[in-house]
Amino acid sequence: MPLYPPPLTRLIQELGKLPGIGPKTAQRLALYLVGRPPAEVNALAGALVDARSKLVYCSRCFNITDVDPCRLCTDPRRDDQVLCVVEEPRDVFALERTGEFRGRYHVLHGAISPMEGLGPESLKIKELLRRLQPGTANSPQIQEVILATNSSVEGEATAMYLARLLKPLGVRVTRIAYGLPVGGDLDYVDEVTLSRALEGRRSV
Amino acid sequence: MRVREVQLEDFRNYPQLHVACDARRVVLLGENGQGKTNLLEAIYLGLTGSSFRTARDREMIRWGQSGYRVRLEVEREDGPAEVTIATQAHADGGGASRRQVRVNATAVAARELRGFFSAVVFTPDTLFLIKGGPQERRQFLDELLSQASSYYRHHLQRYQRVLAQRNHILQQAAAAGAGRARSQLLETFTDVFLESAARLWERRLWAVSHLAKAAAQAYQQIAGSSEPFTLAYESEAVPAATPVAEVENSQDWVTLRHWLERRLEAVADLEWRRGMTLVGPQRDDLRVMSGRVDLRTFGSQGQQRSAVLALKLAEVCFLEQQTGRWPVFLLDDVLSELDPDRRQRFLRTIPSPTQVWITTAEPELLRTLQADDPKGGLDDLVLRVTDGRMEFPRME
Numbered sequence: 001m002p003l004y005p006p007p008l009t010r011l012i013q014e015l016g017k018l019p020g021i022g023p024k025t026a027q028r029l030a031l032y033l034v035g036r037p038p039a040e041v042n043a044l045a046g047a048l049v050d051a052r053s054k055l056v057y058c059s060r061c062f063n064i065t066d067v068d069p070c071r072l073c074t075d076p077r078r079d080d081q082v083l084c085v086v087e088e089p090r091d092v093f094a095l096e097r098t099g100e101f102r103g104r105y106h107v108l109h110g111a112i113s114p115m116e117g118l119g120p121e122s123l124k125i126k127e128l129l130r131r132l133q134p135g136t137a138n139s140p141q142i143q144e145v146i147l148a149t150n151s152s153v154e155g156e157a158t159a160m161y162l163a164r165l166l167k168p169l170g171v172r173v174t175r176i177a178y179g180l181p182v183g184g185d186l187d188y189v190d191e192v193t194l195s196r197a198l199e200g201r202r203s204v
Numbered sequence: 205m206r207v208r209e210v211q212l213e214d215f216r217n218y219p220q221l222h223v224a225c226d227a228r229r230v231v232l233l234g235e236n237g238q239g240k241t242n243l244l245e246a247i248y249l250g251l252t253g254s255s256f257r258t259a260r261d262r263e264m265i266r267w268g269q270s271g272y273r274v275r276l277e278v279e280r281e282d283g284p285a286e287v288t289i290a291t292q293a294h295a296d297g298g299g300a301s302r303r304q305v306r307v308n309a310t311a312v313a314a315r316e317l318r319g320f321f322s323a324v325v326f327t328p329d330t331l332f333l334i335k336g337g338p339q340e341r342r343q344f345l346d347e348l349l350s351q352a353s354s355y356y357r358h359h360l361q362r363y364q365r366v367l368a369q370r371n372h373i374l375q376q377a378a379a380a381g382a383g384r385a386r387s388q389l390l391e392t393f394t395d396v397f398l399e400s401a402a403r404l405w406e407r408r409l410w411a412v413s414h415l416a417k418a419a420a421q422a423y424q425q426i427a428g429s430s431e432p433f434t435l436a437y438e439s440e441a442v443p444a445a446t447p448v449a450e451v452e453n454s455q456d457w458v459t460l461r462h463w464l465e466r467r468l469e470a471v472a473d474l475e476w477r478r479g480m481t482l483v484g485p486q487r488d489d490l491r492v493m494s495g496r497v498d499l500r501t502f503g504s505q506g507q508q509r510s511a512v513l514a515l516k517l518a519e520v521c522f523l524e525q526q527t528g529r530w531p532v533f534l535l536d537d538v539l540s541e542l543d544p545d546r547r548q549r550f551l552r553t554i555p556s557p558t559q560v561w562i563t564t565a566e567p568e569l570l571r572t573l574q575a576d577d578p579k580g581g582l583d584d585l586v587l588r589v590t591d592g593r594m595e596f597p598r599m600e
Contacts (some may be wrong), residue, residue: 066579112389114372120389153365161392192358 008034027101060131061106062124064089072096072105078101081143085162087111087150093150103146106131109152112161120161128162144172146199151178205321205529206559207247208284209277214266214554217592225584226279228556230571232563234589240563243589244325244534247561250276250287251321251532252351253305253314261291261303278321281529285320322523322531326516326538333515334499334508339487345408345490348519349417352526356407359558363400363485370397371480378479384472386488392417394468396485402461404485405442409456412437412490414525415518423494423514426546427507431495433514439488441467509542520558530557540566551576 004012008030017127033041065071072078072092082103092105093140108123123197132142145166148153159175166173179197188190206228212221217239218560232240241257245264249255255264265272271292277287291303305314312320332340349356370393377387416435423433441464467476467483475482492499492511499511516533523531533554539562551573554560562569573584588595 112378112392114369114393115387153362153369156399157366157369157392157396160395161388164388166393191354195355 004136042117053067057107059107062109063092063105077102082144082146083131083142084148087155087158091148092175103144108149109151111149111158112168113154123183125162125165129165132165132166142171144174146174146176147175205281205531206279207251207276207281207532207561210243210247210394211273211275212243212246213273214269214536215272215274216248216264216266218242218246219266221592221594223587223594225257225459225585227559229336229560229562229573229585230584231565231570231584231586232561232589233570233586234563234565236565239592240329240589241536241591244536244561244563246274247276247340247532248323248534250274250289251278251317253289253317254326256327260560265293267559272327280321281366285501287317287321289314293296301583315357315471318357319354322351322527322529323534324516324519324523324531325534325536326513327536328538328541330516330538331508331512333362334492334503334512335398338487339352342485344515344519347523349407351531352411352523353407359400359403363397364405366393366396366400366488367481367484369393374475375479375523377476384476396459396467397481398464401464401484404455405439405460406457407462408485408488409437409460411522414522415515418521419511419518422517422553423510426513426550427494427510428545428549433511434491434493435515435518436493437488438491439485441483442488443503462492506543506546508571510546513538517553521555524555530555531558533558533560535560535562537563537565539572544572547572 003009011030012023012026013017015029016023021029025073033044038068055064055067056066056068058065058068058073059067060073063070063072083099083106084095084101084103085106085108086095087108087110089107092107095101095105100185106124106128108125108128110118111122112118112120112121131144134141144198147159147162149158163173163175177200178193179200180193206226208226210221210223215221222241232243243527245255245257249264258264265499271290273290275286275287275288278287278502285308288306289303294302303314305312305317305318306462307320333344346356348361370390371395374388377385382416412435419435420433424430442460443463448500464484471482492503492515494503494507494511497507498505499507503511518533520533523529538553539550542550547569562573570586586596
């Protein structure tokens with residue numbers, strides 16, 4: 001005899017496919033959900049279906065959006081001449097929360113990792129090159145590309161790969177700096193971060 | 205640094221153990237298989253976050269139990285500290301066990317322990333450091349530098365990752381068999397590889413220059429000879445006798461990066477054929493010589509033993525220089541293999557602030573220790589280990 005009624009087993013299986021959710025947590029979530037009022041569960045199910053059906057990748061920057069091109073790509077107040085390249089949509093949200101960057105974005109959807117079979121062709125690099133074509137009247141030429149991929153081996157390699165590819169096009173290519181967290185005392189910072197910050201020092 | 209108290213629960217063959225050990229030298233006396241090494245393992249685990257015998261946490265849980273707990277009271281140069289490591293295995297018997305590490309009741313990651321404590325262990329297997337393959341000696345340097353600096357740990361990890369990526373690219377290329385071609389992808393990963401490799405080299409060269417002096421002194425004392433002892437970093441890509449400045453703020457790695465780049469260029473065709481990275485820190489070695497004799501291949505048993513002891517003593521001194529703390533020195537069944545003269549000279553070479561743990565099955569060894577310290581001023585503690593229990597015999 002199966003342990004759970006079949007609908008519950010199915011729910012546990014589906015939840016267990018989510019990242020960071022193991023069998024124990026999946027079971028806990030499932031039992032919690034089936035104990036909630038139907039309206040609440042319907043709202044969750046509705047939100048899931050709604051989000052999945054309405055969200056697409058922007059055909060220009062490949063961020064997640066409900067309108068194509070996305071609001072970040074069409075906002076007339078943003079600077080068309082600066083393009084920030086990131087690995088994942090969540091990086092766009094992180095940068096947007098700072099409120100400091102006013103240019104456009106390009107999401108690669110990953111980083112180059114030969115071991116995992118992720119070559120340059122599996123990222124949105126062709127699409128990036130297309131955006132760097134000479135400008136027209138309503139989309140001026142991009143002047144600077146900021147490489148904001150992660151500091152992991154793969155993120156670093158992706159940045160270097162792009163730098164080699166983009167520099168010959170005559171565009172300015174920059175890499176985000178690594179350094180000290182703002183507001184922290186020097187002696188609380190770990191040795192690695194501090195060494196990186198030292199290497200990236202600049203004259204004042 | 206000194207371990208003052210050890211408390212174990214369900215660790216290896218110890219159901220319960222609570223022992224005070226506030227002494228400069230602690231001797232664990234007992235037959236084989238009674239739990240002497242297990243106790244050293246628990247201390248090493250508490251001080252470094254890893255075992256010197258196994259990478260699998262579960263193996264350290266006492267047979268039939270679901271978890272272990274290790275607690276150490278440690279007197280450090282910068283104040284006392286308490287460390288606990290507790291593991292709970294999964295009830296279903298599968299998967300990894302859950303481990304909790306605390307220093308002074310604050311949770312830390314196991315790898316962070318190296319920032320609080322340090323330990324150097326010597327087992328009969330340590331002899332492979334001299335007579336074993338080059339990877340034993342590379343691992344010695346990597347572990348030493350990882351204990352001393354989080355910067356090295358960081359770059360070592362990156363380096364291992366990027367080496368695997370680079371090898372993967374070359375392997376694919378070799379399998380395709382098309383021969384050398386321009387590859388943006390390979391060039392990119394080579395850049396990242398150079399970056400980490402050069403930093404490892406800089407630190408390794410610098411560490412070897414420090415170790416060489418301390419080890420040469422220790423070797424002559426232990427061997428009781430004036431034969432010159434030399435320790436050198438051996439690398440196909442780094443010219444011998446490369447001067448390395450003090451590492452703080454040094455830019456030597458830029459030069460080293462340049463050398464490696466040129467060497468890689470020279471072996472590029474071969475790399476494309478063989479499908480792997482052919483130069484770099486992963487292929488280097490330590491040369492250990494006494495006079496003109498390469499001890500790795502031509503050393504006598506006695507010379508190899510003296511050399512390995514000298515390297516370990518140099519490690520103790522190096523860690524003290526780098527961290528300001530004398531590591532706890534754990535000697536598992538080592539003294540019995542030395543002749544009485546070497547044994548005595550070795551004991552005298554150990555810097556006096558170091559706490560030493562010695563295991564032995566031979567009660568006669570106590571006489572060497574006493575002879576070394578006729579007035580009892582060295583503060584010895586002798587514990588008899590029998591089947592996971594501890595007694596305090598009087599020194600005869």
